[in-house]
Amino acid sequence: MASSNDKGMHLPASDLSSDKKLIRKYDSSFVVTDAYRAELPDMQNANAQHITGSNVPILKVGISNFKLPLSYITEDSDTVKIETAVTGTVSLDKDQKGINMSRIMRCFYQFQDRAFTLDLLKEILFDYKNTLNTKRSQIRLDFNYPIRQNSLRSDLSGWQYYKVAYEGLLDDRDQFKKFIHFEFVYSSACPCSSDLAEHARETRQVYSIPHSQRSTARISLEIASDANLFIEQVHAMALEALKTETQVMVKREDEQAFAELNGAYPKFVEDAARLLFAELDKNQSVVDFQVSCAHLESLHSHDAVAVIQKGVPGGFSGAIDDFTSLIK
Numbered sequence: 001m002a003s004s005n006d007k008g009m010h011l012p013a014s015d016l017s018s019d020k021k022l023i024r025k026y027d028s029s030f031v032v033t034d035a036y037r038a039e040l041p042d043m044q045n046a047n048a049q050h051i052t053g054s055n056v057p058i059l060k061v062g063i064s065n066f067k068l069p070l071s072y073i074t075e076d077s078d079t080v081k082i083e084t085a086v087t088g089t090v091s092l093d094k095d096q097k098g099i100n101m102s103r104i105m106r107c108f109y110q111f112q113d114r115a116f117t118l119d120l121l122k123e124i125l126f127d128y129k130n131t132l133n134t135k136r137s138q139i140r141l142d143f144n145y146p147i148r149q150n151s152l153r154s155d156l157s158g159w160q161y162y163k164v165a166y167e168g169l170l171d172d173r174d175q176f177k178k179f180i181h182f183e184f185v186y187s188s189a190c191p192c193s194s195d196l197a198e199h200a201r202e203t204r205q206v207y208s209i210p211h212s213q214r215s216t217a218r219i220s221l222e223i224a225s226d227a228n229l230f231i232e233q234v235h236a237m238a239l240e241a242l243k244t245e246t247q248v249m250v251k252r253e254d255e256q257a258f259a260e261l262n263g264a265y266p267k268f269v270e271d272a273a274r275l276l277f278a279e280l281d282k283n284q285s286v287v288d289f290q291v292s293c294a295h296l297e298s299l300h301s302h303d304a305v306a307v308i309q310k311g312v313p314g315g316f317s318g319a320i321d322d323f324t325s326l327i328k
Contacts, residue, residue: 055094060138062089062104070141071115075232079115084143090134091172099132107131108139116141118178118223121168125176135172140165145231149248152257158248164231180221180229183326184238185246188215188272188295189262212262214246215269215295216326217276220316227285241279242272269295273308281310290316294326303327 064087071079088104107127114120121139128137144161151157165181189212197208219238223229239245243265247258267275276291290309297303305326309318 057094058092060089061092061099062087062138063101064088066105066108068109068112070112070143072143072145073115073117073230075230080146082143082145084116084141087138087140087142088128089138090128090132091136093135099134103131104128116166118166118168118180118228121166121178122170122176125168125170126174129170129174137170138168140167147232147235149245151247151249151251151254152261153253154249154251156249156251156254160245160248162231162235176225178223178225180219180223180231180234182219182221182231182234182238184217184219184235184242186215186217186238186242186272187212187244187246187258187262188269189244189266190299191266191268191271193299194263194266210266211298213296213298215272215293217242217272218292218326219276219280220290221280221286222288222312222315224285224287229283229285237279237283238276241275242267269293269304269306273306277308277310288312288315290318292323292326294323296327 065085067083067085069081070084071081073079086108088108090099090104092099108124110127111120111124121141124139125137128134128139142163142165145164146159146161148157149160163181163183165179167179167181169177169179171177190210193210197210200206200208217238219234221229221234244258244261244267247254250258272293272295273291276293277289280286280289280291288310290307293306295304303323305323307318307320309316
C-alpha cells in the first residue's frame with residue numbers, strides 16, 4: 001500500500017479525524033513559497049496507473065458556463081460589452097489522468113481586455129493547446145447581442161436581443177474552423193389557414209382569422225478562413241429571407257402594418273427553411289450552414305419543425321436539433 005507521502009495520495013478521512021495534532025483553523029497569514037507550491041500533490045497529472053475506468057481518450061473535457069463581460073466589435077466599428085458564458089474544452093489522450101481545469105479559465109482571462117472576434121478565438125485555442133499539452137481545443141462564447149430595431153410605420157425604436165454564439169475549433173493538424181450561431185424570432189402566418197379563411201369569406205360571408213405563431217430559426221454558419229461576418233450582417237440575411245421579424249415597439253399603425261406584412265409573406269416551416277437556404281447560399285463568406293426552424297403552432301398542440309443544411313461533405317450533418325430550446 002502506498003504511503004501518505006506518495007505524490008497525489010491522501011490520508012483516509014478516518015485517519016485525519018483521529019489525528020488530534022491537526023489544527024482546525026484557517027491561517028490567513030500563511031504565505032505560499034515556490035518550494036511549497038512545487039510539493040503540492042497534483043492528481044490531474046498523475047500517471048496512467050491512477051486512471052479509473054477504461055484507459056481511453058476523451059474527445060472533450062473542460063469547463064462550461066464561466067461568465068465575464070467581453071467586448072465585441074459592431075458593424076459600425078464601435079464596441080459593446082456583453083456578459084458572456086464561456087465553454088472551453090480540450091482533448092485528452094489515453095494514459096492521461098486529467099487536465100488542470102483552472103488553466104482553461106486562466107488562459108482565457110489573458111484575453112479578457114481584447115475586442116472579441118472570431119479570429120481571436122484561434123489565438124486563444126493555440127494557447128489552450130500549448131498550455132495544456134493537448135491535440136485539439138474548442139471554445140464557445142454565448143451571449144445576447146443587442147440591435148436597435150425601428151418600428152414599421154411610427155417613429156418608435158427599441159432594442160431587440162439575439163441569442164448568439166461564437167465558436168472556434170482547432171484540430172490535431174492545427175486547422176482552425178470558426179462558426180456563428182444566431183437565433184432569429186419571427187411570425188409565421190399559415191398559408192393554408194389564410195386560404196381557408198378567405199374561402200369562408202368569399203363563399204359564405206363568414207368572418208375568419210387565419211392563424212399565425214411566434215417562430216424561431218437557429219442559424220449555424222461556418223465562416224471562411226479569410227472572411228468575417230458581423231452579427232448585424234447575419235441578422236440582415238435572416239430578415240431579408242423571412243421578412244416578418246417580431247417587433248419591439250408598436251403603435252396601432254405598426255400593428256396594422258405587421259398584419260399586412262404577415263399577409264404578404266405567409267410561410268410554412270418548410271418555406272422558412274428554404275427561404276433561409278436561398279439567402280445564406282448567396283453569401284461567399286459562408287462555407288457551410290445549417291438551419292433549424294420551429295413554429296409554435298397555434299392550431300395544433302404540437303410544433304412544426306424543419307432542418308436544412310448546405311450539404312458540404314464533412315460539414316453540418318442535418319441531425320435532429322434540440323427543438324424544445326427553440327420554442328420560446
